[in-house]
Every structure is written in C-alpha cells, then in structure tokens.
Amino acid sequence: MAAKKKASPDSGSSRQAEKSLQTRERTLKATVDCVYELGYANTSTKKVADRANISRGAMIHHFPSKQALLTAAVDYIIDKRIEGFTADIEKNLKDPQARLERGLDIYWKHLHTRHFVAYHELTVAARTDKELQPVMKKAARKFEDRWQATILEVFPEWKDTGPLIQLAMDVCQFSFEGMALNKLTHDAQARQKLLVEYIKSRVRDMFDAAQSGNHDKAVAQFLLDSK
C-alpha cells in the first residue's frame, strides 16, 4: 500500500524511475544500518538521510513520514531475510540428515545477521508503538508464511508430517532466537555450542519419528515421560 508510490506504468525503463528506485533502495539500506548500529531509539530521519547520502528533503519526497519509512523498511528486511537464507542454504544435498544439520547451522548463523537484528529491534519497538504494531504483526505473518514455504522447499520430505514439523521448527526457532538475543549482551560460547548441538539432536529425533508414520502418536511420545 505505502510500499510503492504510483507504480509508474512503464516498468523500470524510464531513467527517472530507475533513479528513484535506486534512491529508495539506498535509503532503506541506510535505515537498516542505522537500526542495526544505533538501535531503534537512536535512529532519526536525519541520520538515515546522512548515511544514505541524500538530503532530508529528498527522503521526505520518497517517504513522507518516519512511519512510512519504517513500514517500508520492515518489508525490505523481510525480503532480505528470506533472500539471505535461501542463498545460503544448499538445496541439493542428497542426504536429508546432512541437509538438516546444515540447515540448522545456517539458521543459527542467520540470527547474527544485521537484518535479523534490525528486525528484532523493530519487533521490540512495536510492542509499545501503536503505529508500528499492526505493521509488524502483518509482517510477522507474511514472514512466517514465506518461511514455511521455503522450509518445505528445502525439506520436501517433511510435507504432511502433521504437527511434528511445526513443533520441530518452533523448538529450534525459539531456542535459537532466545539464545541469540541473550548473547547480544552476555556471551558464553561453550554453553551455546552445547545447546545448539542438543537442539540439533532433538530435531533429529523428531525428524526420525516423523518418517516412521503415525504422527499423533509420535507427538504424544515426546510429551509424555519417555520412561
């Protein structure tokens, strides 16, 4: 809605449109950089404009308000997150086990990306920002959909494995994220490595269970005391 202005009929050919798009891109990149390096609280429109090497006036021309800028930035970040992940992932690994292993490593690495950190910063800000809240909510939904699609593309064998896949994804997503976020202030490398391995192992369990059919029973098995 606010993402593209008029969407000029001729697509990308005119020089103006191209220049405009370049400026836009530069501004959004600068926004991510600012949020990542300065934090949400210290990101001002002037600093973004300076970093993008454009005047504040020009910036206002493209993004009439800070709100509009951030909204556009959120979409931009989502694209970059998905894009970055799919670029790193190796889809053509034959062994599903190895693919899983690599996938988890890559996701863990992804959580240190400036795009993820910026996204998180905006998420936190959205909690107390009435304007940003619906934007982030919508973005989160969009991201999750695209994310799940990406995962199923990489792990086609996970299709139709019932609730187990969701559980597995949640387990590694939340624990990794929790770890990554705590790491931002407090570093304990050894414990982190151990935990990553542990989670890997658990996901592997679920993966194995999912392949042996009877998914509901498999879920129950993980919830009840395994004794």
Place this chain on the structure above:
Amino acid sequence: MAAKKKASPDSGSSRQAEKSLQTRERTLKATVDCVYELGYANTSTKKVADRANISRGAMIHHFPSKQALLTAAVDYIIDKRIEGFTADIEKNLKDPQARLERGLDIYWKHLHTRHFVAYHELTVAARTDKELQPVMKKAARKFEDRWQATILEVFPEWKDTGPLIQLAMDVCQFSFEGMALNKLTHDAQARQKLLVEYIKSRVRDMFDAAQSGNHDKAVAQFLLDSK
C-alpha cells in the same frame, strides 16, 4: 557506584531518610512502569517523575541523571525478579518431579511479568548504548549468580550433577524466553502450550538422567543420535 548517593550515615532512623527512601522506591517503580508500558525509547525523565507524583527537581535530587536512574532501576528490577520468583515457588513440595513441573510453569509465567519485560527492554537498549552496556553486563552476571543459587535452593538434589543442570537450565531458559519475546507481537497459544510441554518433558529426561549418575555419559547420550 552511581546507585546510591551518599548512603546517609544514620540508617533509616530519621523521618527524612525514610521519606527519601520512599520517594526513591516510588521513582524506581515508576521507571519500571514507564519502560514496561511505553518502552525504552519513549521513557523520559519527565514521564517518570509525573508517574511517581514527584517533581522533576525532586527526582533529579535523588538521581542526578537519566543514566543514574536507569542504573538504579536495573538493580531494582533484578531484586524484584528474584524476589517475585522465590515468592511464587513452592519449596516444600516433597515430590521432586512435581516441584520441577511447578518450577517450569512459574518461570514461564514469570516471563510475562513487567519486571522481566522491562529487563528485556533495557537489555535490547544496552546493545547500542555505550553507557548502559557495562551496567547490563554486570547486572546479567549478578542476576545469573543469584538465579543459580535460588535454583539450587529449590532443587537441592541437582547439586553436583555436572554439566547437565546447566544444559537443562539453558534449554528451558532460552526456549521459553525466545517464545515469550516472539509472543509479544505474534500469538499462537496452541503452539506455545505444546512447546512448553515439550520442553518440560525434555527437562524431565535430563533430570532423570542426572540422578542415575555418570553425568558425562548422560550428556553425551543427549547429543549423539539417540537411536
């Protein structure tokens, strides 16, 4: 260092000192409320003073700068977090299993406390705030120490169980926190409940393994493919 001003020689006897202490407490409480409700970015000294029903002048008298206020608030929050948890926990549950169950529930509940949310908000802010960073780092260390002591007090049988206890604590802490933080924008109750149960189950496993001796082997068992 910046936490207490002069630490008046007479301890709490004079009416003035008592009133001063009350004002202090009220101010810190108001700070937590503001950070919780408005977010770090929108918390200003004036808003805190208004909420505490004191003048800005009076506040500055107690906390000469915003920095000093936040530093004191961090300590205050840590105290409240520990305090709140130990108040809710039921130490006299005979069955270790039941105690564990309750403990995890209580920790999960604790993550929705305003004290935890405010703490997290400050943690995020500290990433890009040079002044706040050392404060939070120190605070994190202090909190972790006190936290571990509290845990061992509640679960004395976990003493001397080697690296397993650390792993178990990390697993539930990080995954719960990751979940709680994501929940702030994105709610999916069913998945959350499932995941909490799953983690409970895993911690139970580790607990059982820890009691059967040979801890290193037990750790290895969880990391290698369990097949």
Place this chain on the structure above:
DNA sequence: ACTAAAAGACCGGCCGCGCTGTTTTTTTGA
C-alpha cells in the same frame, strides 16, 4: 520534430515540540 507545460527528484531551511541537565527559589524538618 519541436517546444511548452506538467510531473518528478532533490535541496536547504524554518518551526514547534519535547527532551535533558542546570540553576534558582521555595518549602520543610531538625
């Protein structure tokens, strides 16, 4: 094909606001 008009990109500065920290004045308790 040529030019006049319209649209778009960009610039720099101004304004009001809220913020933090300082200083001055008033109140209050010993």
Place this chain on the structure above:
DNA sequence: TCAAAAAAACAGCGCGGCCGGTCTTTTAGT
C-alpha cells in the same frame, strides 16, 4: 536558624514535519 529536600524556571539541543524553490525528466499539443 539552617541545611536538606522539593519545586519551579530556564537554556540548549535534536527531533520530525513542512514549505518554497531549483533542476531534470516526461508528457502533450501542434
């Protein structure tokens, strides 16, 4: 009476939003 505590007034600064104006590109009329 006098110093500590509280209140109030003040000053400087950065912020976001807005505006008038310039230059470039595109469109349209002939």
